[in-house]
Amino acid sequence: MRVTIATRACEFSIEVGLQETILEIKQKVEQLLGVPVASQALSVSGWELVDGLDLEDYPIVSEGTRIDLAMKWTQPCMEDRSKIQIVAKFSSKQINIEVNSDETVRSLKEKIHIVDGTPIKRMNLYFSGMELEDSRNLSEYGISECSEIVVYLRTMTQMVADPPSKKLSLVVQTSSSLLNAARIPLEMKDSSTIGEIRQLLLIRNILPVDDYIFIHKQRIMRDNCSLRWHGVDDGDYLYVFKGTTSRGEC
Incomplete structure (x- = not known):
């Protein structure tokens, strides 16, 4: 079944099984958002979910349930300062995403896909009027805290048989x-x-x-x-x- 993971900055859906443990779900969140398992607190309607239990132990969790994700930094001084919040701006909406400044443009596209569901192949990303190349790091473009990344959505026609471009x-x-x-x-x-x-x-x-x-x-x-x-x-x-x-x- 699919549940919604909600943070202060964004919401996204993931597929989970009833017999999956809370710890396994946290591991999925770590892979998607880069938030360490030890720093995650998952809760539903104010009830914190315990790592050693699985979803079957929580009858309040069903298809479409919203699971709140809070960050708990036990050692604030050790927080990764390379993490930044940026804004992915579409024509009719915008979403906030946490990224590492040294990760690639392709990685950012994958996070946008996870949060918004937009197909990666349809995305062209721009910053300060320049198109971002998948293989380059965000820091190479001077992207920093609160930077706005413009998200273009290519049409299906443009995606088929495109000749090499310059x-x-x-x-x-x-x-x-x-x-x-x-x-x-x-x-x-x-x-x-x-x-x-x-x-x-x-x-x-x-x-x-x-x-x-x-x-x-x-x-x-x-x-x-x-x-x-x-x-x-x-x-x-x-x-x-x-x-x-x-x-x-x-």
């Missing part, structure tokens, strides 16, 4: 009616769509929610088409103006 450094130039003609440098893959760029700028509160269009070399760009399809090269400018356009197919 990174592009480009500049989004807004018109005088939008943020006083601001210039926003971005680093994106050439497989990224205009819709993804729009979403990124919206999440980062750089552009307003109003309707606007992107222009590249005097051509209106289509939301569902990639930078590669539009012929965008490294160093190119994309211009943003207020307005709307009908959707077209690539």
Whole structure:
């Protein structure tokens, strides 16, 4: 059955068996969140669950039960200072996650998947306008306490038969009616769509929610088409103006 593990920062579901011991469940939590077994206190409705017992000993636990997870640091001075709290920001929500500054971007994606259920293959993560590579550590990007990581969700169409992509450094130039003609440098893959760029700028509160269009070399760009399809090269400018356009197919 599935139960919900709830902390102050987040909630996530895990699969457990009735004959699993509380200690075994704590070991699962340690693997997922990195919280040592000795530092965990699990409880249901205020009743602390004892390590030596299993779930069958607690009739209050059933499918969908919420199990509260509290941290108990018996030696505060020994707490791992490399642990930080970051914010994973989606287009319509955000979640708080505890990570180690020296863990990889791939590890962060796995934690987001555990907490939110988002498929790892659909995620592209960005920090300060730069896409994060799976094999690199979070500390390499300067990610620290309370940093905001933007989570992009790729469509199923984009996930199928994607050709090899390359990174592009480009500049989004807004018109005088939008943020006083601001210039926003971005680093994106050439497989990224205009819709993804729009979403990124919206999440980062750089552009307003109003309707606007992107222009590249005097051509209106289509939301569902990639930078590669539009012929965008490294160093190119994309211009943003207020307005709307009908959707077209690539």
